[in-house]
Amino acid sequence: MRCEIIAIGTELLLGQIVDTNSSWLGQELALAGIDSLHQTKVGDNLERIVGSIRLALGRSDAVILCGGLGPTQDDITREAIAEVMGVSLIRDHDMGEKIRELFTSRGREMTQNNLRQADRPKGASLIPEMPGTAPGLICPIENQVIYAVPGVPHEMRTMVRGTVISDLKRRAGVTSVICSRVLRTWGRTESGLAEMLADRIQELDELGTATLAFQASGIEGLKVRITVKAPDEAAANVIVAEEEERVRRILGDCVFGIDDETMESVVLDLLRERGMRLAVAESLTGGLVGARLAAIPVASEVFVGSVVAYSNDASFKWCEMPQGPTVSREAVMVMANGVRQALNAEVGLAVTGIASPVESSDIPVGTVFFGLAIGDRIEAVSAVMPGDRNRIREYSVINLLNYLRRTLLFGERE
Amino acid sequence: MRCEIIAIGTELLLGQIVDTNSSWLGQELALAGIDSLHQTKVGDNLERIVGSIRLALGRSDAVILCGGLGPTQDDITREAIAEVMGVSLIRDHDMGEKIRELFTSRGREMTQNNLRQADRPKGASLIPEMPGTAPGLICPIENQVIYAVPGVPHEMRTMVRGTVISDLKRRAGVTSVICSRVLRTWGRTESGLAEMLADRIQELDELGTATLAFQASGIEGLKVRITVKAPDEAAANVIVAEEEERVRRILGDCVFGIDDETMESVVLDLLRERGMRLAVAESLTGGLVGARLAAIPVASEVFVGSVVAYSNDASFKWCEMPQGPTVSREAVMVMANGVRQALNAEVGLAVTGIASPVESSDIPVGTVFFGLAIGDRIEAVSAVMPGDRNRIREYSVINLLNYLRRTLLFGERE
Numbered sequence: 120m121r122c123e124i125i126a127i128g129t130e131l132l133l134g135q136i137v138d139t140n141s142s143w144l145g146q147e148l149a150l151a152g153i154d155s156l157h158q159t160k161v162g163d164n165l166e167r168i169v170g171s172i173r174l175a176l177g178r179s180d181a182v183i184l185c186g187g188l189g190p191t192q193d194d195i196t197r198e199a200i201a202e203v204m205g206v207s208l209i210r211d212h213d214m215g216e217k218i219r220e221l222f223t224s225r226g227r228e229m230t231q232n233n234l235r236q237a238d239r240p241k242g243a244s245l246i247p248e249m250p251g252t253a254p255g256l257i258c259p260i261e262n263q264v265i266y267a268v269p270g271v272p273h274e275m276r277t278m279v280r281g282t283v284i285s286d287l288k289r290r291a292g293v294t295s296v297i298c299s300r301v302l303r304t305w306g307r308t309e310s311g312l313a314e315m316l317a318d319r320i321q322e323l324d325e326l327g328t329a330t331l332a333f334q335a336s337g338i339e340g341l342k343v344r345i346t347v348k349a350p351d352e353a354a355a356n357v358i359v360a361e362e363e364e365r366v367r368r369i370l371g372d373c374v375f376g377i378d379d380e381t382m383e384s385v386v387l388d389l390l391r392e393r394g395m396r397l398a399v400a401e402s403l404t405g406g407l408v409g410a411r412l413a414a415i416p417v418a419s420e421v422f423v424g425s426v427v428a429y430s431n432d433a434s435f436k437w438c439e440m441p442q443g444p445t446v447s448r449e450a451v452m453v454m455a456n457g458v459r460q461a462l463n464a465e466v467g468l469a470v471t472g473i474a475s476p477v478e479s480s481d482i483p484v485g486t487v488f489f490g491l492a493i494g495d496r497i498e499a500v501s502a503v504m505p506g507d508r509n510r511i512r513e514y515s516v517i518n519l520l521n522y523l524r525r526t527l528l529f530g531e532r533e
Numbered sequence: 534m535r536c537e538i539i540a541i542g543t544e545l546l547l548g549q550i551v552d553t554n555s556s557w558l559g560q561e562l563a564l565a566g567i568d569s570l571h572q573t574k575v576g577d578n579l580e581r582i583v584g585s586i587r588l589a590l591g592r593s594d595a596v597i598l599c600g601g602l603g604p605t606q607d608d609i610t611r612e613a614i615a616e617v618m619g620v621s622l623i624r625d626h627d628m629g630e631k632i633r634e635l636f637t638s639r640g641r642e643m644t645q646n647n648l649r650q651a652d653r654p655k656g657a658s659l660i661p662e663m664p665g666t667a668p669g670l671i672c673p674i675e676n677q678v679i680y681a682v683p684g685v686p687h688e689m690r691t692m693v694r695g696t697v698i699s700d701l702k703r704r705a706g707v708t709s710v711i712c713s714r715v716l717r718t719w720g721r722t723e724s725g726l727a728e729m730l731a732d733r734i735q736e737l738d739e740l741g742t743a744t745l746a747f748q749a750s751g752i753e754g755l756k757v758r759i760t761v762k763a764p765d766e767a768a769a770n771v772i773v774a775e776e777e778e779r780v781r782r783i784l785g786d787c788v789f790g791i792d793d794e795t796m797e798s799v800v801l802d803l804l805r806e807r808g809m810r811l812a813v814a815e816s817l818t819g820g821l822v823g824a825r826l827a828a829i830p831v832a833s834e835v836f837v838g839s840v841v842a843y844s845n846d847a848s849f850k851w852c853e854m855p856q857g858p859t860v861s862r863e864a865v866m867v868m869a870n871g872v873r874q875a876l877n878a879e880v881g882l883a884v885t886g887i888a889s890p891v892e893s894s895d896i897p898v899g900t901v902f903f904g905l906a907i908g909d910r911i912e913a914v915s916a917v918m919p920g921d922r923n924r925i926r927e928y929s930v931i932n933l934l935n936y937l938r939r940t941l942l943f944g945e946r947e
């Protein structure tokens with residue numbers, strides 16, 4: 120089964136919007152075991168949309184059209200499909216009423232243009248999910264099929280997860296289920312992970328029960344994706360869980376979470392389980408540690424607050440730091456302990472370092488000190504990080520939180 | 534002149550990487566007055582790459598291939614171009630030496646595979662810019678042309694800005710120059726801006742000297758892009774400057790900057806010019822204000838530090854706040870003045886509010902208070918913001934900084 124994706128919209132060609140929909144669809148199709156060998160962007164032009172659909176149907180079994188289902192004159196995906204199918208558009212009376220009601224319930228006035236969204240090519244059926252005002256379409260052409268979904272990401276995703284993927288799998292006669300789990304790691308290179316897992320990957324090649332793949336996710340570390348194909352979901356979940364356990368045994372504590380977990384959500388959960396509250400003192404990160412923690416809803420139960428000492432004055436005042444160099448092991452330990460005491464928290468974290476060249480210092484750019492105060496332990500580690508100013512700051516946030524994670528889990532002293 | 538873009542790489546189809554290169558290229562082509570009507574993604578498969586290039590040359594004058602120029606066996610863009618041109622690959626001896634030297638100078642060992650990057654189709658020439666180890670190619674086919682550039686964004690951009698665009702313009706016989714400037718605005722809706730500028734847009738339609746276009750940039754406000762076509766750059770710059778002045782007069786003080794300026798860079802510049810230093814007290818934003826300020830290199834001259842009072846305890850301690858409600862006009866004024874005094878800064882900013890439902894409060898979610906202490910003025914404004922938790926926080930940062938900007942520029946009291 121091959122399925123192409125056509126993203127429709129002149130704003131995509133002009134680069135005013137980045138086409139993230141096709142990437143997301145590509146991932147979902149791959150997980151469903153459906154090949155997607157061509158993906159195209161085309162503008163709001165009837166002739167070229169029709170041409171692109173015909174081209175896609177000439178080399179694939181199915182096409183997903185993304186965008187061009189809105190109410191304005193630019194939105195001509197419905198017309199293009201009707202032309203390819205060789206049918207006319209009919210107005211769906213029930214859908215027209217539904218759209219009218221949607222507008223009334225939101226206290227907005229509906230224009231006649233909005234009723235264009237109730238049009239569908241003869242022979243097409245509506246996708247049952249409809250999170251916005253644009254209905255999605257399933258348009259069969261003999262043994263091929265065109266799906267039309269809106270360009271608004273959450274509307275598109277709801278329809279694809281709700282209907283499109285299962286309809287494609289049914290047409291492809293796919294009865295097996297594909298499950299995957301992502302193990303998130305920090306602190307290893309891709310080649311390092313590959314080396315550790317080389318034997319297991321070879322075993323799996325022979326067994327065929329699961330596959331392992333690596334995926335870089337920038338400053339968020341590396342992901343190891345376990346993918347399993349099985350007759351049903353229950354069976355797939357058992358194999359995924361077994362494989363996860365095996366991979367965790369091999370990789371050890373560089374695995375910090377799974378799937379949607381982040382370093383900050385994992386650390387906040389660990390602290391909450393232990394009934395500990397966290398205070399943070401930041402210098403070079405300027406507030407980034409606090410901002411990332413506060414973005415997690417559970418933060419308010421655990422994260423007390425932070426001080427951002429971007430000038431030295433602030434460090435001296437808040438962390439009761441003695442006068443002296445502020446970028447050092449000693450300074451970062453004073454900061455961690457000072458902020459913990461100032462805020463009556465059980466745990467204090469601190470980070471200081473050099474992200475840009477400083478005239479008066481012979482410490483290399485990228486040098487960062489991480490401080491931790493917990494119970495009777497007040498300690499620090501340091502690292503030299505690569506990259507530009509912002510990369511150093513982003514890496515520092517994850518490294519700092521990972522330092523706390525490892526201490527909480529393994530009590531390790533580095 | 535029509536130019537298509539083909540992004541090459543199986544990882545793009547699988548959605549492991551989002552294709553931002555095509556969007557950037559689309560913008561550059563549009564600015565150069567070159568139409569790009571189709572943009573395609575294709576995997577690392579010789580037959581399909583060749584097919585995609587032939588298809589593109591069948592409907593356009595030029596094609597930019599992006600990716601597949603690396604040293605591994607997957608990288609087959611060179612082979613695909615040779616097949617389309619009907620020529621063989623020849624190894625460029627000088628380039629081979631250059632690649633060898635690059636490796637030596639970086640202290641890395643070169644494998645034989647790396648020399649594949651010195652191959653080029655017979656008749657192709659090398660793009661002079663080479664920021665990485667992958668040379669780019671210009672491959673003429675009669676009166677059409679194929680460009681090949683690496684998929685690494687900064688390498689691609691250097692070659693496109695350095696050579697590809699000017700080569701395309703020369704081939705198209707384009708002698709005019711297109712210049713554009715973006716005015717960044719905050720606080721108006723797109724329809725509001727459109728209404729204010731309606732008369733001028735109509736005048737420009739008749740004059741033909743410039744165009745105005747709107748572009749949403751999410752939480753960063755709305756952009757108004759002025760685009761001018763003129764015989765040479767000097768003439769274009771004069772028209773752009775005149776038009777900028779006219780648009781600024783119409784839009785007034787909702788214009789906060791141009792081109793790459795951000796709200797935080799503008800505010801930091803204004804403070805620096807006045808010799809003022811800034812201290813910040815944050816609650817619901819969790820450190821985001823400080824983090825965004827600190828991301829600007831000039832921050833260290835102006836931004837002293839901040840306190841993030843995520844629990845009430847922290848607010849009471851650091852800002853010497855009296856016990857009582859922490860989400861109020863009074864509280865945010867105490868915070869702004871308290872942090873200013875604590876850090877000996879000339880200006881204090883504070884933000885507090887409610888981003889998620891709170892049981893014990895009847896203040897609506899999205900209510901945010903902004904406090905400002907400058908000279909003998911200590912004051913506050915409030916707003917109710919839409920969206921989810923993170924949207925409210927992001928909007929709050931920009932609103933807070935805009936409040937300071939307007940006070941510094943216009944001294945206004947709201």
